[in-house]
Amino acid sequence: MKPLVNKIVCIGAGYVGGPTMAVIADRCPDIDVTVLDLNEARIAAWNSEELPIYEPGLAAVVSRARGRNLRFVGQTEGAAHVAAADAVFISVNTPTKTDGEGAGKASDLRYVESCARFIAAHATGHTIVIEKSTMPVRAADRIKSILASAGPGVTFDILSNPEFLAEGTAIRDLEAPDRVLIGGERPEPIQALAEIYRRWVPAERVLSTGLWSAELSKLVANAFLAQRVSSINSISALCEVTGADVEEVASVVGTDSRIGPKFLRASVGFGGSCFQKDLLSLIYISESYGLTEVAAYWQQVVDLNQWQKHRFADQIAAPIATAEGSLRDRRIAILGFAFKKDTNDVRETPAIDVCRRLLARGATLAVHDYKVTPDSIASEIGTQGVEVATSPEAALAGADGVAVLTEWSAYAKLDWARLAGILKAGAIIHDGRNIVDATAIRRSGLGLRSIGKGERHVR
Numbered sequence: 001m002k003p004l005v006n007k008i009v010c011i012g013a014g015y016v017g018g019p020t021m022a023v024i025a026d027r028c029p030d031i032d033v034t035v036l037d038l039n040e041a042r043i044a045a046w047n048s049e050e051l052p053i054y055e056p057g058l059a060a061v062v063s064r065a066r067g068r069n070l071r072f073v074g075q076t077e078g079a080a081h082v083a084a085a086d087a088v089f090i091s092v093n094t095p096t097k098t099d100g101e102g103a104g105k106a107s108d109l110r111y112v113e114s115c116a117r118f119i120a121a122h123a124t125g126h127t128i129v130i131e132k133s134t135m136p137v138r139a140a141d142r143i144k145s146i147l148a149s150a151g152p153g154v155t156f157d158i159l160s161n162p163e164f165l166a167e168g169t170a171i172r173d174l175e176a177p178d179r180v181l182i183g184g185e186r187p188e189p190i191q192a193l194a195e196i197y198r199r200w201v202p203a204e205r206v207l208s209t210g211l212w213s214a215e216l217s218k219l220v221a222n223a224f225l226a227q228r229v230s231s232i233n234s235i236s237a238l239c240e241v242t243g244a245d246v247e248e249v250a251s252v253v254g255t256d257s258r259i260g261p262k263f264l265r266a267s268v269g270f271g272g273s274c275f276q277k278d279l280l281s282l283i284y285i286s287e288s289y290g291l292t293e294v295a296a297y298w299q300q301v302v303d304l305n306q307w308q309k310h311r312f313a314d315q316i317a318a319p320i321a322t323a324e325g326s327l328r329d330r331r332i333a334i335l336g337f338a339f340k341k342d343t344n345d346v347r348e349t350p351a352i353d354v355c356r357r358l359l360a361r362g363a364t365l366a367v368h369d370y371k372v373t374p375d376s377i378a379s380e381i382g383t384q385g386v387e388v389a390t391s392p393e394a395a396l397a398g399a400d401g402v403a404v405l406t407e408w409s410a411y412a413k414l415d416w417a418r419l420a421g422i423l424k425a426g427a428i429i430h431d432g433r434n435i436v437d438a439t440a441i442r443r444s445g446l447g448l449r450s451i452g453k454g455e456r457h458v459r
């Protein structure tokens with residue numbers, strides 16, 4: 001039987017749309033996949049050898065499918081592809097609103113709505129429209145009302161197919177997902193999309209629910225993950241004052257099969273484009289239904305994260321600040337700017353808050369990262385008082401203090417016996433990820449402060 005979906009379009013060639021479509025095209029050579037984006041420079045990069053995002057394994061997947069059944073085109077050229085498509089994914093960004101009703105909390109759906117208008121203007125016959133972007137619950141209602149403006153004879157089904165990939169492991173997560181979720185109103189379009197995923201995902205992992213449950217499940221999954229990080233980070237502070245070790249506590253707690261070991265790594269704070277945005281969206285939705293206790297509960301996950309970032313910055317400052325609290329003439333090495341390892345993404349990275357807080361007190365920062373570009377760093381924290389270092393050594397030279405903010409594997413292998421000589425005497429390493437070689441640091445006569453480790457660990 002001829003598959004129902006032969007031609008797919010995805011609007012939005014970002015961290016989600018690009019890798020997701022590349023894997024679909026790779027796994028389904030008979031399905032024609034077109035990814036379109038308003039940003040022509042991004043499209044040019046997808047068509048080059050220098051892909052716009054860094055993601056392990058992505059280049060190989062793209063090179064297998066691009067030019068065969070995968071193409072990246074600008075929005076204008078995309079119209080004809082939408083007209084011919086059986087299914088159109090919406091994978092544009094849904095940032096937190098900065099103005100109007102719900103500013104600072106609600107997700108901004110203006111890009112999603114403009115995609116819906118674009119689809120309504122160009123679609124022909126019947127098209128399945130798929131929400132890939134994370135949406136507030138009942139967003140499909142708004143998409144539906146826009147699609148209703150399409151011409152006579154043009155019909156749609158709407159599905160919610162939220163993405164659960166994590167950056168840095170996106171290809172692995174797409175190729176072997178815990179589950180694929182498809183929410184919809186009619187079985188036929190759900191089956192048509194499920195059939196695509198079932199080509200490489202075991203059938204029992206392809207779940208289907210109602211539309212609203214699918215939309216809400218994505219928000220809730222991210223909220224639960226973020227909550228685990230805030231939970232362990234709250235305990236990290238308690239460990240530091242009591243002399244307990246958060247890694248020991250997390251490993252004991254995680255052996256309870258009801259709790260499980262994942263997402264219990266204490267850190268300088270969670271970052272990334274999703275956790276805070278999705279928590280705020282959940283809080284806003286709860287408030288708008290009058291559920292103030294529910295909203296307050298989730299707000300605390302956000303607040304704790306903010307507190308953890310500030311707490312970490314203040315710990316760096318404390319031993320080197322003047323009596324007035326100034327960090328003028330103090331040089332601090334920042335190792336890692338990305339929000340986690342194996343990505344060049346800096347959206348909501350904890351490094352932003354930590355760096356801004358130190359800069360505000362007059363510090364000079366020497367920032368190193370393996371994948372983040374100097375432009376990305378400048379766009380988040382400016383250039384005043386900020387030096388971008390091309391190696392960890394260059395960042396560490398002459399530093400009064402060191403902050404490890406991203407868990408890049410190479411930072412775990414730094415040779416502290418050698419590096420101790422280039423740091424200022426008495427410099428303390430503040431490990432926001434608990435990855436550095438603690439024994440080597442102490443043996444080299446340097447100070448070490450690890451997240452969630454009691455005083456016995458500090459020199």
Ligand code: UDX
Pocket residue numbers: 011012013014015016017036037038039042090091092093094111112114115132133134135273274
């Ligand atoms: C995704 C999801 O879509 C978002 O809802 C989720 O919460 C985070 O992950 P992501 O792929 O990370 O977003 O966003 P981004 O990398 O910013 O990519 C979005 C792309 O859409 C950009 O390249 C942007 O240029 C494009 N875009 C945006 C359009 O093509 N048209 C628009 O109207 C708006």
Ligand code: UDX
Pocket residue numbers: 163164165166167168222225229262263264265266267268269270271272273274275339340
């Ligand atoms: C997240 C979800 O994991 C993914 O399912 C969803 O689709 C998008 O949002 P992502 O933000 O890419 O993915 O990365 P994730 O691995 O979840 O990490 C988020 C943040 O939490 C990072 O800053 C990370 O360093 C931090 N984190 C994670 C911790 O501090 N401790 C942990 O134990 C786990």
